[in-house]
Amino acid sequence: MTQPKSRVKIAGEETLSNGWTRLSSYLLDYIDRKGATHRLKREVYHRTPAACILLYDPRRDLVVLVRQFRLAVHLNGDPAWMIEVPAGLLDDDHPEAAIRREAMEETGYRLRDARFLFKTYTSPGAVTEVVHFFAALIDIADRVDEGGGLDEEHEDIEVLEIPLDEAAAMIETGEIFDAKTIMLLQWALMNRGKLS
Numbered sequence: 001m002t003q004p005k006s007r008v009k010i011a012g013e014e015t016l017s018n019g020w021t022r023l024s025s026y027l028l029d030y031i032d033r034k035g036a037t038h039r040l041k042r043e044v045y046h047r048t049p050a051a052c053i054l055l056y057d058p059r060r061d062l063v064v065l066v067r068q069f070r071l072a073v074h075l076n077g078d079p080a081w082m083i084e085v086p087a088g089l090l091d092d093d094h095p096e097a098a099i100r101r102e103a104m105e106e107t108g109y110r111l112r113d114a115r116f117l118f119k120t121y122t123s124p125g126a127v128t129e130v131v132h133f134f135a136a137l138i139d140i141a142d143r144v145d146e147g148g149g150l151d152e153e154h155e156d157i158e159v160l161e162i163p164l165d166e167a168a169a170m171i172e173t174g175e176i177f178d179a180k181t182i183m184l185l186q187w188a189l190m191n192r193g194k195l196s
Helices: 070-077 095-107 164-172 178-188
Strands: 010-018 022-030 037-046 050-057 062-069 081-084 087-089 114-119 129-138 158-163
Touching: 010 158, 010 178, 050 095, 050 178, 062 164, 062 178, 081 178, 095 129, 114 178, 129 178, 158 164, 164 178
Parallel strands: 050 129
Antiparallel strands: 010 022, 022 037, 050 062, 050 087, 062 081, 062 158, 114 129
16 A cells, blocks of 8 residues: 655754764644644654664574663663563665574574564654564574674673573563564464464
8 A cells, every 4th residue: 555755845954963873853744634734843863774683492492582771761760671582773784694693692692593573663753763573593603602782882782592492571561562572472473383
């Protein structure tokens, strides 16, 4: 289903910040479904594309997750050492190449195959970032390094191996509350029979 681009016209853009990511303020003329034009103001964070992956060991029926500090979560007063799937920015790589790199850096697992699943905008109201989702079958022989992140980026990543059912239960208890991780764990539960 194609959407008519003629309903939106950018009337102005102002860069508010250009640090780790660029924040812009936009004025746009928006024509609603009834044909009325409205001048709207919106702010958008320009984030580069990212990728994430579910690492699943079918023999041990477990997933490999990571735990790391997230400042935004800390500022909201929630537990800031979040349990997540391995993920990272593409850094101008193809999504599969980027997620292979990130999986190795964060978990120490070398991927044999990475299966593309889907892509999403996790916060489309204000962030341009699109996230590419992958899954990979692993076993203990694929762990060729300690992982834990890159020292030069001051990453402090704990590698966790958790049975799939236990990880799913951690969503209900609130121990796992990262959107991309919840999506991939739900995907794994729905496709468990196809994963081995």
